[in-house]
Amino acid sequence: MVQITLIQPSGASLQLDVPEGWSLMQAAVKNGIDGIVAECGGSCVCATCHVYVQQERFAELPPPGEDELELLDEVKAERRPNSRLSCQIKAAPELNGLIVTIPEYQT
Numbered sequence: 573m574v575q576i577t578l579i580q581p582s583g584a585s586l587q588l589d590v591p592e593g594w595s596l597m598q599a600a601v602k603n604g605i606d607g608i609v610a611e612c613g614g615s616c617v618c619a620t621c622h623v624y625v626q627q628e629r630f631a632e633l634p635p636p637g638e639d640e641l642e643l644l645d646e647v648k649a650e651r652r653p654n655s656r657l658s659c660q661i662k663a664a665p666e667l668n669g670l671i672v673t674i675p676e677y678q679t
């Protein structure tokens with residue numbers, strides 16, 4: 573299991589134990605986390621699973637693919653340098669303890 577902390581726009585945080593290989597989106601949806609809409613179910617076409625990754629650890633993530641980069645232009649909340657789509661972030665041991673913040677809105 574990989575421990576990931578999700579922070580809501582309100583500041584409330586929740587720590588999830590995410591099975592290795594699951595996306596952060598899958599874990600958030602499975603746990604009923606508000607703010608991760610994931611309309612496309614992880615097919616990388618909806619941009620409603622946007623998150624802000626902890627700045628200090630952003631470079632530890634595998635880089636986004638072309639599809640994700642293009643789709644990040646479609647996110648509804650502000651796109652920031654640490655924006656990623658949570659369906660494209662797979663839980664891996666090296667990400668243990670990662671903190672991601674959910675934007676104010678997704679649609």
Ligand code: FES
Pocket residue numbers: 597609610611612613614615616617618619620621643657658659660
């Ligand atoms: S769930 Fe649709 S792009 Fe991530």
